[in-house]
Amino acid sequence: MVFKDERGVVGAVTDTDSTITGSEESGDLSTTAEKVRLPHDQSGLLWFEDQPTSLFLASIDRWAQALLQDDGFNPIGPSNLTVRARVVAKQAGTLCGVHVVNRLLDIHLPHINRAWQTREGGHFQQDDVILILDGTPRDILAVERIILNFLGRLSGIATNTEQWVKVLGGMKVASTRKTTWGILDKWAVHVGGGFTHRLRKGDAAMIKENDHIALREGDEGRAKETMKRWIMSTDFSYHGAFTVIEVDSISLALTVAKTWCNRMMETEEDRSLVIMLDNMGPTKTKEAVMDLRSHGYNEWIYTEASGNIRFEDLEDWKGTGADIISTSGLNMGVSSIDLSMLLDEDGIRENNSQKTNSN
Numbered sequence: 001m002v003f004k005d006e007r008g009v010v011g012a013v014t015d016t017d018s019t020i021t022g023s024e025e026s027g028d029l030s031t032t033a034e035k036v037r038l039p040h041d042q043s044g045l046l047w048f049e050d051q052p053t054s055l056f057l058a059s060i061d062r063w064a065q066a067l068l069q070d071d072g073f074n075p076i077g078p079s080n081l082t083v084r085a086r087v088v089a090k091q092a093g094t095l096c097g098v099h100v101v102n103r104l105l106d107i108h109l110p111h112i113n114r115a116w117q118t119r120e121g122g123h124f125q126q127d128d129v130i131l132i133l134d135g136t137p138r139d140i141l142a143v144e145r146i147i148l149n150f151l152g153r154l155s156g157i158a159t160n161t162e163q164w165v166k167v168l169g170g171m172k173v174a175s176t177r178k179t180t181w182g183i184l185d186k187w188a189v190h191v192g193g194g195f196t197h198r199l200r201k202g203d204a205a206m207i208k209e210n211d212h213i214a215l216r217e218g219d220e221g222r223a224k225e226t227m228k229r230w231i232m233s234t235d236f237s238y239h240g241a242f243t244v245i246e247v248d249s250i251s252l253a254l255t256v257a258k259t260w261c262n263r264m265m266e267t268e269e270d271r272s273l274v275i276m277l278d279n280m281g282p283t284k285t286k287e288a289v290m291d292l293r294s295h296g297y298n299e300w301i302y303t304e305a306s307g308n309i310r311f312e313d314l315e316d317w318k319g320t321g322a323d324i325i326s327t328s329g330l331n332m333g334v335s336s337i338d339l340s341m342l343l344d345e346d347g348i349r350e351n352n353s354q355k356t357n358s359n
Contacts, residue, residue, distance in 0.1 A: 038172060038195065038302060038323060038324055039204070039241055039242035039272045039274065039302070040172070040174045040195040040196070040197050040198075040274070040304070040324055040326075041190075041195045041196060042186075042195075042196045042197070042198060042199050042203055042241075043186075043187075043190040043195075043196050045199055045203070046183065046186070046187055046190070046196075046199070052099050052103075055183070055199070056099075056183065056187065057103060059182060059183040059184060060099070060100050060103045060104070060184070061103070061107065063100075063181060063184060064100075064103070064104045064107070064108070064146070067146050067149070068108065068143075068146065071142075071145070071146060073108070073142055073143070073146075074142070075108065075109055075136075075138075075139045075142060076136060076138050076139060077111065077136070077139070078111040078136065079136040079351070080350055080351050081136065081137060081348050081349070081350060081351065082134055082135060082136065082137070082348070082349055082350075082351045083134075083135070083136075083137040083140060083343055083344065083347065083348050083349070084132065084133070084134050084343070084344040084346070085132070085133045085134075085140050085144075085341050085342065085343050085344070086129045086131070086132050086133075086341070086342050086344070087129070087130045087131040087132075087133075087147065087148070087151065087339055087340070087341050088127060088128070088129055088130070088339065088340050088341075088342055089124045089125065089126055089127065089128045089130055089337065089338075089339055090126060090127075090338040090339060090340060091126050091337060091338050092123070092124065092125045092126055093123070093124060093155050093156070093158075093159040093337040094121065094122070094123055094124075094155060094158040094159040094162050094191070094192060095118045095119065095120060095121065095122050095123075095124055095130060095151070095155050095158070096120060096121070096151075096154035096155045096157065096158035096187070096188045096191040096192070097120075097150045097151040097153075097154040097155060097188075098116055098119070098120040099120065100150050100151075100154065100184065101114075101131070101147055101150055101151065102114070104143065104146070104147070104150070105143075108143070109135065109139050109143065111135060111136070111139075112133055112134065112135030112136070112139060112140060113133070113134045113135060114131060114132065114133050114134075115131070115132040116130070116131055117129050117130055117131065117132065118130045118131075120191060121158070121191045121192075130151070130339070131147075131151075137343075137348055140341075140343075144341045147341065148339050148340070148341060149336075151337070151339055152336035152337050152338065152339050153181070153188075153336045154181075154184060154185075154187070154188040154191075155188075155336070155337040155339075156188075156334045156335055156336040156337045157185060157188035157189060157192065157330065157331045157334050158188045158189075158191040158192035159192065159337060160192065160329075160330060160331075160334045161173075161188070161189050161191075161192025161193060161194040161330045161331075162192040162193050163311075164192075164194065164311065164314070164327075164329070164330060165192065165193035165194060167311070167314045167315075168314055168317075168318060168325075169318065171317070171318050171322075171324070171325065172194075172195055172323065172324040172325070173194050173195065173324065173325050173326070173327065173330065174189075174194060174195035174196065174197040174304075174324055174325070174326040174327075175189040175194060175195070175196060175197050175326065175327075175328070175330050175331055176197060176306065176326050176327065176328045177197075177198075177206075178328035178331075178332050179331060179332075180331070180332070183199055185331045186199055188331065189330050189331055192330070194330055195324065197326060198240070198244075202240055203240045203241060204239070204240040204241055204242045204243060204244055204274075205236070205239035205240055205242075205243045205244070206243075206244040206246075207227075207230075207243070207244065207245045207246060208246045209246060209248075209278075212226060212227070212246075215230050217229065223247075223252055224251075224252060224255045227245065227252070227255065227256050227259065228255065228259045231256070231259045231260055231263055232259065232262075232263055236269070236271055241272075242271065242272040242273070242274060243271065243272070243273050243274065244273075244274040244275075244276050244304070245273065245274070245275055245276065246276040246278045246306075247275055247276065247277060247278065248278050248279065248280070250284070250287060250288045250291055253275050253277065253288050253291070253292060254291060254292065254295065254297075256273075256275060257273075257275060257292055257295070257297035257301050258295070258297065260273045260297075260300060260301065261297055261299065261300055261301070264299075264300050270300070271300065272300060272301075272302060273300055273301050273302070274301075274302045274303075274304050275292070275301055275302070275303055275304070276304045276305075276306050276326075277289075277303060277304065277305050277306070277322065278306055278307045279306075279307035279308055280305065280307070281308075282305075282313070282316040282317050282319070282320050285303075285305045285317075285320045285322055286319065286320040286321055288303070289303050289320060289321040289322055290321065293321075302323045302324070303321075303322045303323050303324075304322065304323065304324050304325070304326055305317065305320060305322040305324075305325045305326070306325065306326040306327065309325050309326075309327040309329065310329065311329060
């Protein structure tokens with residue numbers, strides 16, 4: 001079941017035991033909101049052909065297993081006793097974690113039935129019921145906190161990211177290498193309308209400050225010399241889908257861009273380079289972008305502003321002309337959405353079908 005909400009962010013419920021009310025519109029979870037040419041959107045590695053990829057599922061399994069083991073998870077399995085539980089929002093937000101919870105239950109507690117009342121990427125308000133569970137009382141309570149932790153944290157990131165996206169308007173924003181839950185954090189950024197950036201090191205070569213030093217050869221004393229040699233001599237076929245080179249000055253940015261474009265023209269390669277303008281601030285970033293464009297370096301070059309980008313300064317960043325900004329502010333230090341799980345006051349009831357089957 002695929003949907004697209006009023007923001008254009010799409011989501012889906014894939015579990016056969018899940019139900020959702022409301023209208024649906026076909027969408028594509030493999031891209032973030034709209035089709036763009038920026039290489040920073042790697043969400044297609046997490047969602048493909050209307051289902052989560054093996055990469056996404058493997059990450060979910062690792063985190064779920066760790067949390068279950070830490071919590072001393074010990075299920076009892078199907079029973080003729082059942083209870084209904086509801087996950088209720090204690091504040092408004094954007095839901096993320098539907099596929100994570102579905103996978104957790106499919107693998108570890110498949111006898112628990114679930115009915116989602118809100119879609120992945122959908123909005124909910126305070127006191128809304130997000131999820132209804134039916135199953136063995138002990139097993140539901142055994143995963144109560146883990147389900148709430150997953151949904152709370154991922155929804156918090158999605159909600160925060162959506163706020164950044166709304167302020168930025170058409171400007172794009174991506175997460176960084178700084179994550180707590182790795183790929184799951186990246187998925188939540190995607191659901192909120194942001195870009196994942198690279199998911200793993202193999203997705204893109206990234207040359208940061210320490211790499212400039214590590215790549216030096218001979219008597220090379222400046223980053224310009226190192227980068228010119230490295231760009232012209234490196235076999236990029238082993239470097240993922242794109243390359244990112246961090247620069248801290250306009251002069252270095254121009255040198256890197258010129259060398260890269262010369263190589264592309266000489267070798268007839270067609271590979272994207274992201275020049276990461278690090279800690280330059282809005283004014284200097286705008287100057288760098290204008291200089292790069294005035295030299296005609298925009299066929300293969302994308303500009304990414306990063307470093308010390310704060311939510312309260314986003315209006316200043318919108319005017320820089322950078323293709324995208326990247327910030328750990330999307331997911332690091334973000335408050336989880338407050339959720340609770342409540343059992344129906346009717347309490348435990350006997351499951352007649354289970355009792356009949358056992359006889």
